[in-house]
Amino acid sequence: MSFEPNLVGFLCNWCSYTGADLAGTARVKYPPNLKVIRVMCSGRVDPNFILDALARGADGVLVCGCHPGDCHYVEGNYKCQRRLPITRMLVGEMGIDPRRVRLEWVSASEGVRFGEVVSEFTEEIRSLGPLALQEWAFDPAAADAQLAHQGGEHA
Amino acid sequence: MRPIASPKELNDLRGRLRAAHDPNHTWVQLCAGTGCLACGCEPVADAFRQKIRGEGLEEIVHLKLTGCHGFCERGPLAVIQPQGVFYQRITPDDVESIVDQTIKHGKVVTKLLYRDPATKTRIEKAEDIPFYKKQVRLVLRSNGHIDPKSIEDYIAFGGYSGLAKALTTMEPERIVDEIKRSRLRGRGGGGFPTGVKWETCRKSKEEPKYVICNADEGDPGAFMDRSVLEGNPHSVIEGMIIGAYAIGSHEGYVYVRHEYPLAVKHLNIALGQARELGLLGPNILGTGFAFDIGVSRGGGAFVCGESTALMASLEGKVGEPRAKYVHTVEHGLWDKPSNLNNVETWANVPLILEHGADWFASIGTEGSKGTKVFALTGKICNTGLVEVPMGITLREILHEIGGGVPGKKKFKAVQTGGPSGGTLIVETRDAKIMHSMEEAGEIAPGDAVTSLLDLPVDFDELTKAGSMMGSGGMIVMDQDSCMVDVARYFIHFLIEESCGKCLPCREGLRKLHEILERITKGGGTPEDIQTLQEISDTLIDTSLCQLGGSAPNPVLSTLRYFRDEYDAHIRDKRCPAGVCKDLVGYAITADCVGDAKCAKVCPTEAITGGPRNLQVIDQSKCIQCDACYQVCTFNAIVRVKRDRAAEVQVAARQAWKPVKERTQAEARA
Amino acid sequence: MPKVNITVDGRPIEVEEGSYVLQAAEALGIDIPTLCFFKYVKPYAACRICVVEARDKRGRTRMVTACNYPASEGIEILTRTPRVMAARRLNLEMLMSRCASMPVLTALAGKLGIDQPRWGTGTDTCILCGLCVRVCDEIVGxxxxxxxxxxxxxxxxxxxxxxxxxCILCGACAALCPTGHIRMEEAGGRDVVHSEITLGPNAAIAVPFRQAVPNAPRIDPDFCVHFRTGGCKVCAAVCPKECISHDDVERFEDLEVGTVVLATGYQDFDPTPMKQYGYGRLPNVITSMEFERMNNAAGSTGGKILMENGKEPGAIAILHCIGSRDQNAHPYCSRVCCMYALKFAHLVKEKTSAEVYQLYIDLRAFGKGYEEFFHRILEEGVNVIRGKGAEIVRGGKEYPEGTLLVRCEDTLAAKFREIPVDMVVLCTALEANHDAKDVARRFGISVGADGWFIERHPKLGPVSTTTDGVFLAGVCQSPKDIPDAVAQGSGAAAQAMSLMIRGEVEMDGAYAVIDDEVCSGCRLCNDLCPYSAIGFDETKKTSSVNPALCKACGTCAAGCPSGAIRALHFADEQIYAEIEGILS
Amino acid sequence: MSQNTPMPERVDQIVASYQARSTALIMVLQEVQQEYSYLPPEALQRISERMDLALSQIYGVATFYKAFSLEPRGKHLVSVCTGTACHVRNSQSILERLERDLHVERGQTSTDREVTLETVNCVGACALGPVVLIDGKHYGHLTVGEVEKLVEVIRQCPCSVQH
Structure with a gap:
């Protein structure tokens, strides 16, 4: 069976979360891979959240916010618009394909578009394959043990 | 000089000074008032100094330059003490004989003695001279005797005893009472009871209070205040200190007229000496009473004789009077209570304190107490300063003291009180004058007329008769004065001296002068008399101060007594006294002896005729400058109506004979 | 001051002791003529025209000047006795003989019954009353x-x-001089009319204009003599309620308020830079506000439409969109000009017989009854040209003097036209106040590119702003006419009242909190917050959140480099837990 | 005080000697008049500053009192007494002759600055009437004829102005 990407989505409460809700009520078909975390504004999304999600096994992270100018908090989405590219650069430098982190503006009325975004993102991640950071995640306890083991040799 | 700390010390000093006065020394009391200075007493003094030094008599013969003796006509003059001989019209050359004969040998230089024109006899002692005999010299008592620049002289002569008595034995209220009981009245001319004035000033609540001496003496022809300040400044200072103590003032001012530099000098010297002796300043006579006097020189403005204008001038402002609805004794200098009196009034105060109010009240009449100083000037034989008891008649002053009108001229009028307020005093029984008074509606024809000349000198009497005491200037006029010109002169004087603030005075005086000038130039019309009357009434009614208020007096009194002269000018275009140039023509009569003195002085060579011949004035060239009339000793030149001059000279030509051919009688006529 | 009883012409009156008799007569309505009297300077009593007879208790009468004679108990004042009248007449005749015949003197002569002054009249024009000297000394200083x-x-x-x-050129002496002997004149020698003097004596204290709000007089310090010489203060002396104080100074007051309604309005666009219209250079080219002022009955022309030379214009051009819908000035439409331009056309038609030319791009008569008004204007014969006025130039020799040519393209007739008119009214744009940005920053709201304040939401929140408690009303939010402004004002007031009525601000649970221990004082978060809810504590050198203003969007929490800010309900650990939960 | 101190300082000294009391204005003006025989405009300006008095008040005082003159006076001062006593002794004719011979009107200064002719209302020497003062020296009992002699006296009288 093909790889099912495990996606995390941060949706802003006023536009994208309402948009997702509209997609649901409008029976829009879109893959279920995206697991959603509601935040009050896309500006709340801290780059650490994205890294933590990836670290915990997410294959891709989608951040959605209101269109610029529509933000319920006036400037929240502008801040997100500045933070995401930097996060993607950071992720890229860590050896993770930046495309695994995506920012989309979805307004409350764009239920259909939300579906398309999720589908498109899922397919894109599917093509990138699993990230599976755990394998090479740093296990502090193992590292200690190994160190102790090596220490013996070096001591 | 140590300051005197008590009245006893003052008496001791007086005792010492009197003891030092050696009776067998000789004092030459030479008058050095402004009048005598003017007629040359300086060279006489120098001559005395040289003579005394030359003869080595410095120890026993002393030259003392005193204040004015009063007899200005006979200056330079001196009194040799202790003999008391009175020499007059002394020239520097006479000094030689005075010292040699009188001082060394007690012999009298008859040439220098006063010759009484009536009795033609020489009089040795001053008090025997008619000029002095009828006088009672209180304010001027020490004028001829003390050296104004020495306080010791003043003290030796009894000075400051009144002050000592007042400060140490009397309460201020009692001093005010004393002055009230003496019934002393203001000598400035108004005659307001001095005691009442002091009392009101004392009672007003505001502080500080000022005591002011009005020495502005703006009336021309009046120099009594000047003589007192020059001759005896301490009497005024003492009076002011007593007044200040009585009223409760600590600051005094003497406002002296700009034209009196000598008075300012002597006053300042006296003030300095008084301060040095502790008779002025923080602690007077040790009694703790503090009072000082500042001298302020006027700026040359007659209006500053008026109290509120004087105070404005003292405040450094323009001498503009202000309404007297609030009296200056309550709101005067810097709006504080200020008691202003005339020099002569202040000079009387020490006498009253020294001799008591009853003594003072014993002199003078029922309404006016004490004496009054008059300045006798103008057409009078004995020009000078006269101090007479109130009640004396003007006739006595003019004829017995003044010696009548010089040069066979007829007396016409005497003017008292100066330009603002002055009125004429005339021989009201004179026919022409009575006629004029009838025309002016003053008296009904045939009414009895009070003779002004026989009125006693008294504030109330004179005012009742429509005249006034005035400041004391007494200008005598004879037939040569044209009354219309006199009125015009006074109005012109006031135009120059008016402050110009209030409309009636400024515009009224201009109008009066216009009319009077027109009359003197022959352009008068009958209605002018009515207009002069109306303008005068308005000035009296509405002028802000007394300068304007009393300016019409000279006009009204000349109109009242000399209406005929006004009619002569208006109707006949003739000036009876020959003064108004435009109406007068000069003509030489047959009395001319041909000495051609007139020709020499004539500026336009209008007189021709050659030596020892009848001189003739060319009417076209004559500019009526009066030079010939004044120089001709034979009264051969007459001033007649302009168009009659030629006629007179034609008649003269027929009647004229050379002097040799004239009979004895004709020559003498 | 104790009171005294006196009588004037037999009529009794009680006055203060020492007060002047002239005032008593005035109180009784008895006229006493004066020449040198002025109520606000000390009486000088120089002219003596006000003499009256005063009879004291002892029956002695004397002539005194009423202007400075102090009242004392029981005196009788007689103002018209023959003696008084004679003195007044003669004094006046003497004055007239020196002075030229001037209104003040001939009037007084008439009153005193002098038809022919006895000595005729003179030439001087100064009657030496001293009013000028005294006002310059006592009042002006x-x-x-x-x-x-x-x-x-x-x-x-x-x-x-x-x-x-x-001399401080205040003109008080010239104003007071009864004969005009003293005149004010420019350095060049041209006579100056009082109203033109910058420091004119037309009272430096006045109600600015009839409908001024508040409708009370105010002192203009630049023109008030007191502020020049320390003297005067006549107004304070005269005001019965003593409500004038010259030592008030401008001061700033801090008001503790919970709600603010910003209604700071707009300012007129200055068309001078647009040289093509010749405003300020050509005569009779005026802005719409100036035209509006001219039409105001209390205006300088009393409501009449007049050219500078005072005559009625024959033809008027009204140019729309000057500075509006213009890439070089303001791109936005100022919304109100079309309708007031039509009103102007109507006013011109009503008041004058002038031809009217309306030059517009699009006529926006969008309001209720607006379109009907437009048609009525057309019926009144207004020439309506669809084409923006391009340029105004002086008419050539062939046109009468002062004619202006309006060059424009009539797009409907597809022709270039040059319309000769006598007056041009420029409907200038409404632009934001020059200090709009400062005001916005002060109140924590934001300003759009066009300078208008930004409302909370263009559709749903037009009267409030993103900062709670700050509301907007009127043109400061965007150009609008009076009905709209009133509507918005009422809305803003209502919303403000809703907050004020409650007396306290209702906050939902969520807001951000800064931990002082962790906060390094880098102040990064201060500018992050669109609601300026984060202030900086100078003493503790740490930032702090004002919970009442915080909208709990959490942007600051995400931006804080040291993680010192906790966004309640969406704290970091809560989100991490969510992440862990969905990925486990 | 020495003549050569420049005028402003000299005026300051005079003002200071009266402690700049505004009430001493007339005395200050008299000393300045005494020093320069007239009141120069700069002096009045200086006094206005030093004594904190309005120039208009000082100008009023300077033109009100006859003792002050705003124009420089002539080398010699001839004062004819026109008081009443001298008037009745015909000082008018002497005044008119002096005006004719000196070619200067009363109250004016001759164009060559030689002589100032002024009238005074009584100098207090009425016995000598009619009296004329030349630079402070009295000449009494004058008649119109003697005026010519007087004019010579004025011309060669050495003393400069002091009165």
Whole structure:
């Protein structure tokens, strides 16, 4: 069976979360891979959240916010618009394909578009394959043990 | 000089000074008032100094330059003490004989003695001279005797005893009472009871209070205040200190007229000496009473004789009077209570304190107490300063003291009180004058007329008769004065001296002068008399101060007594006294002896005729400058109506004979 | 002051002791003529025209001047006795013989019954009443004038009869001079009318204009003499309620308020830079506000439409969109000009017989009854040209003097046209106040590119702003006409009232909190917050959140480099837990 | 005080000697008049500053009192007494002759600055009436004829102005 990407989505409460809700009520078909975390504004999304999600096994992270100018908090989405590219650069430098982190503006009325975004993102991640950071995640306890083991040799 | 700390010390000093006065020394009391200075007493003094030094008599013969003796006509003059001989019209050359004969040998230089024109006899002692005999010299008592620049002289002569008595034995209220009981009245001319004035000033609540001496003496022809300040400044200072103590003032001012530099000098010297002796300043006579006097020189403005204008001038402002609805004794200098009196009034105060109010009240009449100083000037034989008891008649002053009108001229009028307020005093029984008074509606024809000349000198009497005491200037006029010109002169004087603030005075005086000038130039019309009357009434009614208020007096009194002269000018275009140039023509009569003195002085060579011949004035060239009339000793030149001059000279030509051919009688006529 | 009883012409009156008799007569309505009296300077009593007879208790009568004679118990004042009248008449005749016949004197002569002054009239124009000297000394305090010389030569002058540098050109002497002897004149010698003097004596205290709000007089310090010389203060002395104080100074007051309604309005666009319209250069080219002012009955022309030379214009052009819908000025439409332009056209038609030309791009008569008004204007014969006025130039020799040519393209007739008119009204744009940005920053709201304040939401929140408690009303939010402004104002007031009525602000649970221990004081978060809810504590050197303003969007929490800010309900650990939960 | 101190300082000294009391204005003006025989405009300006008095008040005082003159006076001062006493002794004719011979009107200064002719209302020497003062020296009992002699006296009288 093909790889099912495990996606995390941060949706802003006023536009994208309402948009997702509209997609649901409008029976829009879109893959279920995206697991959603509601935040009050896309500006709340801290780059650490994205890294933590990836670290915990997410294959891709989608951040959605209101269109610029529509933000319920006036400037929240502008801040997100500045933070995401930097996060993607950071992720890229860590050896993770930046495309695994995506920012989309979805307004409350764009239920259909939300579906398309999720589908498109899922397919894109599917093509990138699993990230599976755990394998090479740093296990502090193992590292200690190994160190102790090596220490013996070096001591 | 140590300051005197008590009245006893003052008496001791007086005792010492009197003891030092050696009776067998000789004092030459030479008058050095402004009048005598003017007629040359300086060279006489120098001559005395040289003579005394030359003869080595410095120890026993002393030259003392005193204040004015009063007899200005006979200056330079001196009194040799202790003999008391009175020499007059002394020239520097006479000094030689005075010292040699009188001082060394007690012999009298008859040439220098006063010759009484009536009795033609020489009089040795001053008090025997008619000029002095009828006088009672209180304010001027020490004028001829003390050296104004020495306080010791003043003290030796009894000075400051009144002050000592007042400060140490009397309460201020009692001093005010004393002055009230003496019934002393203001000598400035108004005659307001001095005691009442002091009392009101004392009672007003505001502080500080000022005591002011009005020495502005703006009336021309009046120099009594000047003589007192020059001759005896301490009497005024003492009076002011007593007044200040009585009223409760600590600051005094003497406002002296700009034209009196000598008075300012002597006053300042006296003030300095008084301060040095502790008779002025923080602690007077040790009694703790503090009072000082500042001298302020006027700026040359007659209006500053008026109290509120004087105070404005003292405040450094323009001498503009202000309404007297609030009296200056309550709101005067810097709006504080200020008691202003005339020099002569202040000079009387020490006498009253020294001799008591009853003594003072014993002199003078029922309404006016004490004496009054008059300045006798103008057409009078004995020009000078006269101090007479109130009640004396003007006739006595003019004829017995003044010696009548010089040069066979007829007396016409005497003017008292100066330009603002002055009125004429005339021989009201004179026919022409009575006629004029009838025309002016003053008296009904045939009414009895009070003779002004026989009125006693008294504030109330004179005012009742429509005249006034005035400041004391007494200008005598004879037939040569044209009354219309006199009125015009006074109005012109006031135009120059008016402050110009209030409309009636400024515009009224201009109008009066216009009319009077027109009359003197022959352009008068009958209605002018009515207009002069109306303008005068308005000035009296509405002028802000007394300068304007009393300016019409000279006009009204000349109109009242000399209406005929006004009619002569208006109707006949003739000036009876020959003064108004435009109406007068000069003509030489047959009395001319041909000495051609007139020709020499004539500026336009209008007189021709050659030596020892009848001189003739060319009417076209004559500019009526009066030079010939004044120089001709034979009264051969007459001033007649302009168009009659030629006629007179034609008649003269027929009647004229050379002097040799004239009979004895004709020559003498 | 104790009271005294006196009688004036037999009529009793009680007055203060020492008060002047003239005032008593005035109170009784008895007229006493004066020449040198002025209520606000000390009486001088120089003219003596106000003499009256005063009879004291002892029956002695004397002539006194009413202006400064103090009232005392029981005196009787007689103002018209023959003696008084004669004195007044003669004094006046004497004055008239020196002075030229001037209104003040001939009027007084008439009153005193003098038809022919006895000595005729003279030439002087100064009656030496001293009013000028006293006002300059006692009221103005400049003491530039004074009397000189004395007696009949007395005259009023400045020192050495040269221009005085003490004179502050207030014109008080000229205003007070009863004969016009003193005139105000420009350095060039041209006579100056009082109203033109910058420091004119037309009272530096006045109600600015009829409908001023508040409708109370105010002092203009630049023109008030007191602020120049420390003198005067006549207004304070005269005000019965003593409500004038000259030592008030402008001061800033801090008001503790919970709600603010910003209604700071707009300012007119200045068309001068647009050289093509010749405003300020060509005569009779005026802005719409100036035209509006001219039409105001309390305006300078009393409501009449007049050209600068005072005549009625024959033709008027009204140019729309000057500075509006213009890439070089303001791109936005100022919304109100079309309708007031039509109103102007109607006013011109109603008040004058002038031709009217409306030059518009699109006529926006969008409001209720607006379109009907537009048609009515057309029926009144207004020439309506669809084409923006391009340029205004002076008419050539062939046109009468003062004609202006309006060059424009009539797009409907597809022709270039040059319309000769006498007056041009420029409907200038409404632009934001020059200090709009400062005001916005002060109140924590934001300003759009066009300078108008930004409302909370263009559709749903037009009267409030993103900062709670700050509301907007009127043109400061965007151009609008009076009905809209009133509507918005009412809305803003209502919303403000809703907050104020409650008395406290309802906050939902969520807001951000800064931990002082962790906060390094980098102040990064201060600018992050669109609601300026994060302030900086100077003493503790740490930032802090004002919970009432915080909208709990959490942007600051995400931006804080040291993680010192906790966004309640969406704290970091909560989100991490969510992440862990969905990925486990 | 020495003549050569420049005028402004000299005026300051005079003002200071009266402690700049505004009430001493007339005395200050008299000393300045005494020093320079007239009141120069700069002096009045200086006094206005030093005594904190309005120039208009000072100008008023300077033109009110006859003792002050705003124009420089002539080398010699001839004062004819026109008081009443001298008037009745015909000082008018002497005044008119002096005006004719000196070619200067009363109250004016001759164009060559030689002589100032002024009238005074009584100098207090009425016995000598009619009296004329030349630079402070009295000449009494004058008649119109003697005026010519007087004019010579004025011309060669050495003393400069002091009165």
């Amino acid at each position: 400049a003491q530039a004038l004074g009397f000189a010389s004395r007696g009949i030569d007395r005259f009023v002058t400045t020192p050495f009869e040269v221009d005085s540098d003490a």
